[in-house]
Amino acid sequence: MTAQPPLAVEIVDNMEKASGKFPGYRRAHARGACFQATFEPTGKVAELTTAAHLTGEPVAATVRFSNAGGSPHVPDGSRSGRGIAVKFHLADGTDTDLVGVNLPVFIAATPEHFLKLLAALTPGEDGQRDPAKLQGFLAEYPEAVPGFQAVGTMPIPTSYGTARYWAIHAFTWVNAQGQRQSVRYRWEPDLGEQSVTEQEAADWDEAYLTEELERRLADGPVRLTLHVQLAEPGDPTNDCTKAWPADRPELVVGHLTIKAPVADQAYWAGQVFDPTRVTAGIELSDDPVLAIRKAAYAVSYERRSHDA
Template sequence: MPFPSDEQIMKTAAGLVEQLQAIFGKHPGFRPAHAKGELYSGSFIPSAKAKELSIAPQFNAPETPVLVRFSNSTGIPNIPDTDPNADPRGIAIRFDLGGRKHTDIISHSTPFFPTRTGAEFLELLQHIAAGTVGDYLPTHPNALAFVQAPKPPPASFATQQYWGVTAFKLIDSAGKATFIRYHVVPEAGVHTLTDEVVKEKDANYLQEELKTRLASGPISFKILAQVAEDGDVTDNATVHWPESRPVIELGTFKLDAIVPDSAAKMKYIIFDPIPRVEGVEPSDDPLLEMRAALYLISGKQRRAA
């Protein structure tokens, strides 16, 4: 399957931004997807295994500062945390490598994606906007599986697990590549709520809960990596790898504060799904370039606003 040109990627990414804004409304200064969120700060400490698998600076420095954004789905900035459409929840992790250099991990709370390409995702959004998604889903099993996947509301952003749906290559000191997918797991354990319980919660219960939790101490997550074996699909985010694949721990990050003036910083920061750092390389998954283009267009709009 030929890769789209840069011009095609930018055209489709612009179409995705426009379609998301058509569905959720235009909200200057906010993201067209995962609009509601907040930034937290902390630090990451890598494991010994991470240093063996990758020469990336975040996996070899004793400690690296991180910025982490937790978010709700949709492009609606004030969507209630209790709304089922707020799932899947998102997490974006920025490793600050110094000298204005950084690399990011972007994940969400469902372990796969509804489409393989950005063009297919745009088609799905167009059907949602037109009210014909009921006709679309039966003939698109991957999108149907995503819609039907359980998405129980979290008790806390700090007790939610998050998956990186695209594959990456960790590169070691000998140049050996290991294909992995990230899995971010809370050290407090995974805890969800029933639909009945969540109905009684406040519209901002997740943000308020994190503030209360932080007052008692840092919030901790482990960054795990599921390792592919020969023959596993590495260019399609709709395909699961078998649960029997080995999982390794890459390290732990702890969050200890809400970023001051978080709202202003969120308008400026543009997370990047492509690593752009020595020691971690993108796979051939076509979503990576598309998402990077979409985030860039969105980020420029936010900064202009």
């Protein structure tokens, strides 16, 4: 494989230390399942981007929903992150990915801070995390506090189809005239946001949300709607711990219709959903966390593909 940057290797090493190592699984969002879908653009964003899947004909998509834990055994009834990774299959034979979680902002502003955070979250020899270490991290990097508040209060969704998901980073849309607009993506569930308490979810199976979605799809499709928030000059594009003001204009980009589990779960589990796999009409922002993710996902992919 191509050598990856040492920082990305060190980050994945520390993700394994913080969560444990589970051969064959992704080093984050370890347990997940993939579904067949289509994405139909609303036609409302063609003045801002030339991206074919956001402006043209409907496209097929593959969606992986996941529990964020690095262990595949984190129960779905717990207050853990949930992921949505969408791979849009474009008419020219290429793919483009959009990866989100049920958090509006991230918990570290740079890859270096994220590395320090992982160290603070790594259990000691007694197998326990030391809360003082996390407090120390938050005191040193107070910009991470909103992300941690969101982690502490995130809803436990009744379904993967009843959660809201954010792609968090800024991306840059480019239109036919070459003009640029910074955007942030968010998926809204057409069923509305619905959640349960930890007590109500206490008897759920570990992989309840996958089973729930499979049951629900047997009765009909589940839809999520893609929104974008448009930045105004001065809104930060390089700091994923900071939300943009809530009054920024928004557009409805399109509708994702999730239809059925994919036929070959093992094949799709083996793929990478890479947040930096963009397409013409979309560019990466200057967010350093977005930049390191490409390499970190490649390190995880290499390891999980070759685990004994």
